[in-house]
Amino acid sequence: MNPIIKLKNLKYSYKKEKNILDISDFTVNEGEKIFLYGPSGCGKTTLLSILAGIIPAKEGSLKIFGTEFIGAKNSLKDSIRGSQMGYIFQMFNLIPYLNVLDNILLPCKLNFKRREDMDKKSLIIKCKEISKALNIDNILTKKANEISVGQQQRVAAARALLGSPKLIIADEPTSSLDSDARELFLENLFSQCEAQKTTLIFVSHDKSLMKFFPRHIALPDINRAKL
Amino acid sequence: MIYLFKIASQSLWNRKISTLLTIFSIAMSIMLFLGVERVRQGAKESFSNTISKTDLVVGARGSEIQLLLYTVFHMGNATNNISWHTYNHFKNNSDVAWTIPFSLGDSYNGHRVIATDQNFYLHYQFFGNKKIEFKEGNTPNDIYDVALGAEMATKENLKLGDNIALTHGISEGLGILIHKDKPFTVTAILKETGTPIDRAAFITLEGMEAIHIDWQNGVPAINKKNANTQKIKKEDIKIEQITSFLIGANSRISSLSLQREINNYKKEPIMGVIPGVALSQLWETVSYAETALQIVSIFVVIIGLIGMMVSLYTSLESRRREMAILRAIGAGRIVIVHLLVAEAIFLSFSGCLFGVFFCYFFVACIQSLLLQNLGILISLTALSFHEYLYLIFVVILSALISHIPAIKAYRNSLIDGLSIRT
Numbered sequence: 001m002n003p004i005i006k007l008k009n010l011k012y013s014y015k016k017e018k019n020i021l022d023i024s025d026f027t028v029n030e031g032e033k034i035f036l037y038g039p040s041g042c043g044k045t046t047l048l049s050i051l052a053g054i055i056p057a058k059e060g061s062l063k064i065f066g067t068e069f070i071g072a073k074n075s076l077k078d079s080i081r082g083s084q085m086g087y088i089f090q091m092f093n094l095i096p097y098l099n100v101l102d103n104i105l106l107p108c109k110l111n112f113k114r115r116e117d118m119d120k121k122s123l124i125i126k127c128k129e130i131s132k133a134l135n136i137d138n139i140l141t142k143k144a145n146e147i148s149v150g151q152q153q154r155v156a157a158a159r160a161l162l163g164s165p166k167l168i169i170a171d172e173p174t175s176s177l178d179s180d181a182r183e184l185f186l187e188n189l190f191s192q193c194e195a196q197k198t199t200l201i202f203v204s205h206d207k208s209l210m211k212f213f214p215r216h217i218a219l220p221d222i223n224r225a226k227l
Numbered sequence: 228m229i230y231l232f233k234i235a236s237q238s239l240w241n242r243k244i245s246t247l248l249t250i251f252s253i254a255m256s257i258m259l260f261l262g263v264e265r266v267r268q269g270a271k272e273s274f275s276n277t278i279s280k281t282d283l284v285v286g287a288r289g290s291e292i293q294l295l296l297y298t299v300f301h302m303g304n305a306t307n308n309i310s311w312h313t314y315n316h317f318k319n320n321s322d323v324a325w326t327i328p329f330s331l332g333d334s335y336n337g338h339r340v341i342a343t344d345q346n347f348y349l350h351y352q353f354f355g356n357k358k359i360e361f362k363e364g365n366t367p368n369d370i371y372d373v374a375l376g377a378e379m380a381t382k383e384n385l386k387l388g389d390n391i392a393l394t395h396g397i398s399e400g401l402g403i404l405i406h407k408d409k410p411f412t413v414t415a416i417l418k419e420t421g422t423p424i425d426r427a428a429f430i431t432l433e434g435m436e437a438i439h440i441d442w443q444n445g446v447p448a449i450n451k452k453n454a455n456t457q458k459i460k461k462e463d464i465k466i467e468q469i470t471s472f473l474i475g476a477n478s479r480i481s482s483l484s485l486q487r488e489i490n491n492y493k494k495e496p497i498m499g500v501i502p503g504v505a506l507s508q509l510w511e512t513v514s515y516a517e518t519a520l521q522i523v524s525i526f527v528v529i530i531g532l533i534g535m536m537v538s539l540y541t542s543l544e545s546r547r548r549e550m551a552i553l554r555a556i557g558a559g560r561i562v563i564v565h566l567l568v569a570e571a572i573f574l575s576f577s578g579c580l581f582g583v584f585f586c587y588f589f590v591a592c593i594q595s596l597l598l599q600n601l602g603i604l605i606s607l608t609a610l611s612f613h614e615y616l617y618l619i620f621v622v623i624l625s626a627l628i629s630h631i632p633a634i635k636a637y638r639n640s641l642i643d644g645l646s647i648r649t
Binding site: 052054055074075078079081082083085087089092093094095096097098106107109110111114159 | 558
């Protein structure tokens with residue numbers, strides 16, 4: 001198994017306060033689907049921000065796709081995030097002034113590496129494929145603020161999936177959906193991840209979703225920092 | 228980068244009102260700057276073209292600028308007159324091609340009345356080689372004939388054949404002493420010249436002498452028996468003195484020796500001034516105001532740009548979500564900074580574009596008004612190289628100062644990480 005994330009003795013604190021995160025060992029392998037949970041305020045979003053390379057941890061070791069993130073240049077981390085990761089927020093995933101299609105294409109437009117060898121045409125074909133699978137192909141020309149919350153979350157998923165990233169991080173993406181929409185969203189996301197062999201880290205405090213995931217991690221269990 | 232401009236423009240469009248107001252304020256400041264420059268050039272052009280092809284202006288010794296002001300611009304008063312004898316002395320000089328005598332001192336409703344002779348209509352030139360032309364009527368010839376400048380005729384609603392009584396001295400409206408006993412008849416109206424000539428009236432030297440014929444010490448004679456208008460004949464009038472005169476020399480070089488001769492003239496304290504030299508001296512004194520105006524307009528542009536920066540800066544708070552999304556999909560510091568710089572460039576560039584457009588529109592609107600009221604002709608010329616440079620500088624400056632909100636945006640995104648605040 002090929003490790004996507006290899007985390008050792010990672011410590012993180014805001015300013016000089018006591019540690020928020022202190023994780024001795026955590027590894028995620030390629031193609032895994034992980035359910036990460038814990039009460040709010042336990043450092044879930046902070047961990048995700050560190051994994052995405054947006055906030056820098058100074059102590060320990062964090063290897064993402066084999067690249068050491070601790071002490072790495074911001075531009076390197078930005079580029080890895082842009083080209084090989086997808087991120088889905090809890091809500092308000094979309095840039096309000098762009099239409100749905102532009103929102104989905106945005107990461108590929110900003111990071112030429114993510115486009116791989118696709119030209120504009122095949123990029124749009126691929127985008128339509130994913131949109132169809134997520135059942136949003138009929139709203140591509142609408143403005144981001146004209147569609148429902150459920151649609152917005154699926155658009156965000158499509159954006160995260162386009163360009164075949166190795167890792168998708170989803171931070172409570174279903175919390176604004178009702179239970180039917182929640183399961184449908186998960187099904188769609190899973191089938192797309194499997195088709196692309198994408199690793200998924202799914203954060204939620206909703207334990208009813210646990211059953212869909214083969215591996216579960218409670219953050220308070222691996223986090224030695226006591227809050 | 229091109230894609231960033233696309234995002235930037237859509238982001239700006241999302242905030243239409245504040246974007247349009249920002250562009251408008253930059254456009255107004257650019258318009259002011261270019262407008263000031265246009266007016267300045269127009270004023271300078273009109274100013275230095277008031278007189279041309281004249282080699283020397285001669286008058287009583289004193290300030291060169293003052294001589295130019297009262298002779299050419301009809302402003303202020305002469306310190307002293309010069310004698311007819313002296314005038315003739317130089318008129319008959321072999322280096323002199325032509326002369327135009329002027330006798331000043333009277334007015335009509337605030338319009339200067341200038342006494343001169345036929346040479347004025349033959350030799351006076353302005354705006355290069357333009358000469359005085361008649362809209363109606365002919366050269367005033369008789370004692371009580373008067374030719375009116377175009378603007379004066381319209382303003383005072385006078386036409387050919389009207390009689391007017393001149394006021395002694397220069398005064399707005401009715402003066403204390405009016406030459407009621409000797410009315411003048413309008414025999415000509417001049418074509419528009421775009422110079423102070425438009426606002427003046429022209430009579431003959433004899434006419435000027437005639438209305439003051441029985442005066443003593445600057446007041447009318449108490450004993451009025453000689454003052455019968457109709458009895459005075461042109462041939463009988465002996466001209467005693469004039470105020471100043473213009474000289475056209477046979478050649479430019481001889482004008483220098485003529486000037487020396489005039490300045491060294493022993494019999495009377497007179498001086499000769501080369502109009503070009505005095506004009507540029509005069510313009511220099513005026514140019515302080517011009518520089519001040521320019522500095523003010525530069526500050527207005529800077530304030531416009533600061534306004535733009537403030538509007539970008541305050542927009543950031545409501546755009547934290549947008550920035551977090553951009554960061555999440557791989558936008559680094561450079562992309563965030565470039566996005567805001569692109570927005571600033573977009574704003575200032577549109578501002579410049581509209582500013583230029585407003586400026587031309589404004590100039591086109593007030594062009595005729597300025598020409599009529601101030602005699603300033605503002606031409607709708609293309610932007611000069613310097614002005615293009617200046618506009619480019621404005622865009623560059625806006626890109627530079629937009630780094631302040633840009634860096635703030637990036638800092639915000641570092642603080643927020645991937646937690647979304649709305």
